[in-house]
Amino acid sequence: MDKIISGKNIGLTDEGFLKDFAQWDKDIADALAAENQIVLTPRHWEVLTYIQNEFKNDVPLSIRKIGKSGIVDIKEFYQLFPVAPLKTATKIAGIPKPVSCI
Amino acid sequence: MEDKGQIKKMMIIQSKATLENVYACFVLANGARMEGIEAEIFFTFFGLEAIHNKKLDHLHVATVGNPAMHMPTLLGGLPGMEALATSMMKKEMEKIDMPDVREFIEILSASGVKLWACKLAMDMFHYNREDMIEELDGILTVGDFYKQGAGEGTHMLFI
Numbered sequence: 001m002d003k004i005i006s007g008k009n010i011g012l013t014d015e016g017f018l019k020d021f022a023q024w025d026k027d028i029a030d031a032l033a034a035e036n037q038i039v040l041t042p043r044h045w046e047v048l049t050y051i052q053n054e055f056k057n058d059v060p061l062s063i064r065k066i067g068k069s070g071i072v073d074i075k076e077f078y079q080l081f082p083v084a085p086l087k088t089a090t091k092i093a094g095i096p097k098p099v100s101c102i
Numbered sequence: 103m104e105d106k107g108q109i110k111k112m113m114i115i116q117s118k119a120t121l122e123n124v125y126a127c128f129v130l131a132n133g134a135r136m137e138g139i140e141a142e143i144f145f146t147f148f149g150l151e152a153i154h155n156k157k158l159d160h161l162h163v164a165t166v167g168n169p170a171m172h173m174p175t176l177l178g179g180l181p182g183m184e185a186l187a188t189s190m191m192k193k194e195m196e197k198i199d200m201p202d203v204r205e206f207i208e209i210l211s212a213s214g215v216k217l218w219a220c221k222l223a224m225d226m227f228h229y230n231r232e233d234m235i236e237e238l239d240g241i242l243t244v245g246d247f248y249k250q251g252a253g254e255g256t257h258m259l260f261i
Contacts, residue, residue: 063136063209064201074212084138101133102200 006031017090017097021055024094032092036083040092044080047072048093055095061086062100110255111140113247118261119151120164121188121203125195127152127261128206135213143210144247146220149261150227153219153235158203163187211237216250218242 001012006027011019016032018024029048033040040048050071054061063086067074081088086098112134116127127143134141151157165171165178165187177183192202201209211217219234219241231241242250251258 060199062199063132063213064199064205067209067212074209078135078213084136086136087138100199101129101136 013097015091015097018094021094028094029092032094036081036088036092038081038088038092043072043076044092047077047080047089051089051093052095055090055093060100061090061098062102064102108255109134109139109257111142111251111253111257113251113256113258114141114143115247115258115260116143116145116149116152117147119148119157119161121161121191122163123261124149124152124161124203125200125206128203128210130259131210131215132206132213135210135215140214141210142216142218142247142250144218144220144242146223147226150219150223150229150234152203153207153217153238154229154233155235156233158207158235161188161203163191207235207237218247218250220244220247 001014002009003012004010008023008028010023010028013019018028030040033044038044047066050069051061051066054065059065063074063077066072066077066086072080077085077089086100090096090098112131114127114131116124118124131141131143145153152161162184163171165173165183166175168178171178171187173183173187207217216239217235217237218239219229221241221243224230224241231238
């Protein structure tokens with residue numbers, strides 16, 4: 001499934017995750033955030049950058065890992081991305097959907 | 103908005119405190135929140151041990167009456183078998199990044215899962231609010247819990 005996001009043709013999975021991180025940029029993040037009723041603040045960006053770094057280092061993401069990251073605690077993570085935080089944050093960050101159940 | 107019968111809230115009744123049942127409950131509740139679904143847990147009868155401050159760190163796997171353990175019932179009943187099976191299971195859980203019971207409760211509470219204790223069972227076991235975890239949201243009657251579950255897309259689960 002392809003979709004025009006911030007003027008670019010982007011390949012997405014059925015669930016709306018970017019197929020190729022190389023297509024990601026900050027404008028696309030803003031557009032994906034808006035689709036999820038989120039306006040990205042510097043605090044959001046700290047979390048998104050952390051998530052992208054973990055992905056680049058092949059570290060599997062989970063809610064527990066986020067809570068232990070030292071970047072954000074679980075409560076604030078849910079405040080920043082209120083609905084399905086890990087899914088929403090990874091989607092905005094342009095990385096694949098995490099497979100973790102915890 | 104189109105509904106499609108989506109699950110919006112999971113109301114889980116936790117009546118047991120064997121480790122495998124508590125984990126099942128916690129993973130289901132946490133998994134709901136991770137999908138944007140609300141979740142509440144009502145701890146009743148032996149389930150209360152999972153939120154009792156002095157007991158929750160010492161929950162055990164059931165080695166008797168559990169055919170999937172592939173352990174003869176007589177052997178499962180020997181002293182120390184439950185502790186052995188429990189420590190083996192805890193090691194495996196740590197490997198897959200599963201938090202222990204206390205940390206899991208903190209995660210659930212921080213994720214917005216409501217944790218309730220059953221009033222009748224609290225009275226029966228002579229437990230007080232101070233005996234229970236700080237994260238407890240309150241002590242409810244069954245009627246109160248049903249009221250909490252009001253709304254479309256609510257599902258109830260008994261463990």
